[in-house]
Amino acid sequence: MNVHIDQAKQILVANDRGGYTVPTDRLYPFQWNWDSAFVAMGFALYDTDRAYRELERLVEGQWADGMIPHIVFHQPSDTYFPGPSVWRTKHAVPTSGITQPPVFAIALRKLHEVAGRQAEARTLPLYEAALKWHRWWYRARDPEGSGLVALLHPWESGSDNSPAWDIALARVPTTTDTPVVRKDTGHVNAEMRPRDEDYKRFIHLVDAYAACGWDPAKQWKKAPFKIAEIQTTAILLKAGEDLEHLAGLFGRTEDAAEIAGFNDRTRKAILSQWRPKLSRFVSRDLISGDDVEAATQAGFIPLLSLDLDAGIADALVTEMKAWSKGLKVAFPTTKPGIAAWEPKRYWRGPAWAIINWLLIDGLKRNGHPDAAEELRKSTITAIETEGFAEYFDPVTGEGCGGLGFSWTAAAYMWLTKAASTAARVQ
Template sequence: MNLHIDHAKRILVANDRGGYTVPTDRLYPFQWNWDSAFVAMGFALYDIDRAYRELERLTEGQWADGMIPHIVFHQPSDTYFPGPDVWRTKHTIPTSGITQPPVFAIALRKVHERAGKHAEARTLPLYEAALKWHRWWYSARDPERTGLVALHHPWESGSDNSPAWDVALARVPTTTVTPVMRKDTGHVNADMRPRDEDYKRFIHLLDTYAACGWNPAKQWEEAPFKIAEIQTTAILLKAGEDLEHLARLFGRTEDATEIADFNDRSRRAMLAQWRPALRRFVSRDLISGEDVQAATQAGFIPLLSLDLDKDIADALVTEMKTWSKGLKVAFPTTKPGVGSWEPKRYWRGPAWAIINWLLIDGLQRNGHPDAGEELRMSTIAAIETEGFAEYFDPVTGEGCGGLGFSWTAAAYIWLMRV
């Protein structure tokens, strides 16, 4: 028995709140969208029923228009800000008003395939939920049909305080209707968290969209932050591939055609965001019309869902190796040595097991299994040395952020399956 796997499973038990898993106690006391999708994939390796339950509980928060919010507030807690009273959404179960990267359909396919015979009845309602959310992305967040989906809030990227948002966020006022009452810095060292100025801008955006009644068309018009984002689109495309696979499996021919059209649109749009001089892909700021040139992990995530020409894949891997050189833990979320790089501060440099998981899959897909294996071993070594931390300082290897973290535990179980 691998004692680390045993420990990972105990973390998932400790963070269980009744069919859904909180990322970690107190710091994140609710159900988070993409966290739960990663957790479901971890569960799928040893407890199929619990894997399904994780996804089913997440869809309880799905809105009538198809959006699956980034937080579902199943039960109250006073250890997190902003809570349901700040979001002011109108859903039956309290939720946030924004979304998160759509890992859901990726997880659903893996869960379905692990479940084997008689899984269709349980998978189908979740497939329907995933399809509704998929349609929402392309209507609410790409009304101009470009193929790249836009984010209205840095939290939607999952990479909350990434240097990718610095230029766009600088245009967002720091004034808020809602008093900013941070709780996160009471649980974790403030040097590892977003700065106060970031939080004021995060809450200004929240207030802006709440004033729109969370109406997608109004938000699109009013949004002071609008980024056609490469990481989210790459995850959406992979989710689209998995959704199209399930549609064909279930004989849903019309659905499959519709999803394939979405996928083609995003595939073409993403390829156009390749920048040879940078050796990575870039997002686009829809307000300024300019490329988002900040050097972050997002530029490599298209490996996950594109079958790239060899020269592009090779260039990405060369650049990844440059970033990782001399680090104790790969892969950094910001290029080491640039001005915005902070190896301990949340999404401004640290290595995250789930980002590595996506990159490993992408490296395998694009003919670089050795680079994928190196990254897998780096991730496993970090976890076995430091425990199931939220993320890791790539220079020292130190586990940072929240501890006993669910998606790190799930990632470890998944990465150890081979």
Template structure:
């Protein structure tokens, strides 16, 4: 067996806390939503039972309204802030009160394909959970039916301190009712993490929504951060395609029709966010009404779920090549060289294996197999050289952030297979 494959499996085993996988020890000691979806796809390659278990444990935290929270606090830990006492969501299994990118249904289809015929019984409750969450996105986060779903907190994007939020987040006050007692900088170099000011704004938003009793309509009204986001919508559309596929397989024709209509709505809305002068797709700040023009990876993720016209795809892929030029590890989460680019600071420049995974799938979908292969090899080489780090400095290739990271292990297994 390839020793790296073996190591990746050992990392997933070491991060297992009883049917769910923590992203990494201490820094992230609970179950995270999109991390678990990627991890489940990794497990599906060699342990389908464990793969299903990962998703089953995640939906233990699903809310009655359909939301699947971004963190499920299955067991207490003192090594993370903000814990359940800050979120105050009052759920039997404590959870956070916001969500994360909906990779779940994408994973579910992969699990079903890996499990083969006869797996319908196990998939059904997970399919129902995915459909409920899908509906939640379109009702709670796109109440006006635009086709683009909005985030009310940067943590919902998974790209916490991306330059994409700089303008929108600057409007959020730095005052908090909750003392901000960071734990992350005790585990990882502070230069690789969001700044204190970011954290105060993150927690201000948590306080605001907790005061709304976590009611989606009240949160929508009170939100001082509201961005209709292109990366999340692109992932949601891919999830919608996979959910529609599963609905048809399971004989759920009415569901399939409903999902297909939502998919169409998002497809059209996303196309309207293409900006030829930037050669990227953009999000929209719903408070100012402006495009979010910050140059981040989000603008390329629509490759994953749109079949682009040749002219658009060529422009997008040429721009990706400009960003990747002379880097040791692609794909940077911020355009190299611009003022907001910080190659070691979390989502302000580093390359992330799971983002590459999404881009590789999108490049293949749109016929760019050579570019996809280059990115795949660059990702594998980064991991084999530096280990299963949370992310990589694209200039030096250095592994940064948390180590022994579950989704990097899952991405390695998936990309190397």
């Protein structure tokens, strides 16, 4: 038995808070949206009942309009800021007021396939929740029908302080109605976390949307930050494909047609964001109208959800190899060597196991199994050497951020399973 698999399972047990998992103790003491979707895929490998519970507990936070928030505050904790009193949302279970990348339906399909037909009664309510959420994305975050969904807060991307936001975020004031009392830097070295100035802008946005009563139409009009984002849209499309598949399984023909319509529109929209000169896809700043040309991992995530022309896929892989050259751990979340690159600071350079997991699936989908295997081995080696850290310094290999991290444990289990499956097939 792989000792690291045992350790990964122990981390999920240690981070279990009663049917839902916190990302890590103290630093993130609540249930996070996309974290839980990745964690559910980890549980699905050995405990389908617990995997279902993870998603069911997350859906307890779903709003009447369909949004699944990025944080569900099941129990009080004073180790995290901003807590429920800052968000000022009006939901039966306290939640944040923004969302996160919709990995949920990707996890649900994998879970249903493992659990089998007898689990249909448990899958169906979660399928309904996922469909409501996808409808929310297209209604609330793409009201003009472009096919690309927009983020109104950097936290919605999951890549909170990415260089992708630097230009747009600089337009957001640093004034806040809420005292900014950070807790994260008490748990983790401040050099690894977003800067204070970023935090003031993050909280300014929270204040602005709380003043709108979290009404999506009002927020859309007032938003001082509005990015049609390529990573989130690509994840939405992959989740949409999986949702369409489940609709077909359950004989929901009208749902399947509706979801297919969303997916077709989004597929075309993502392709229109390909920039040959940059060898990657780009997001669009909806306030300035400009491309977001910052060199981050987001530009490669469309591999996950598109069957690309060989020329585009080859260009993406060539660019990925150039970014990874000479690094101890791939794949960096910012292009090494550019001014914005900080190899230890959160989303400004480090390698993340879950991003690698998405990229590995995308590389396999687009006919690059060797590049996928190289990235898989890099990720596995980093974890086996440094432990289940939140992320890794790509230059030194050091595990950074929070330790004993749930989604890193889930990624490890999934990536080692992928290897053993491949070995049996050969």
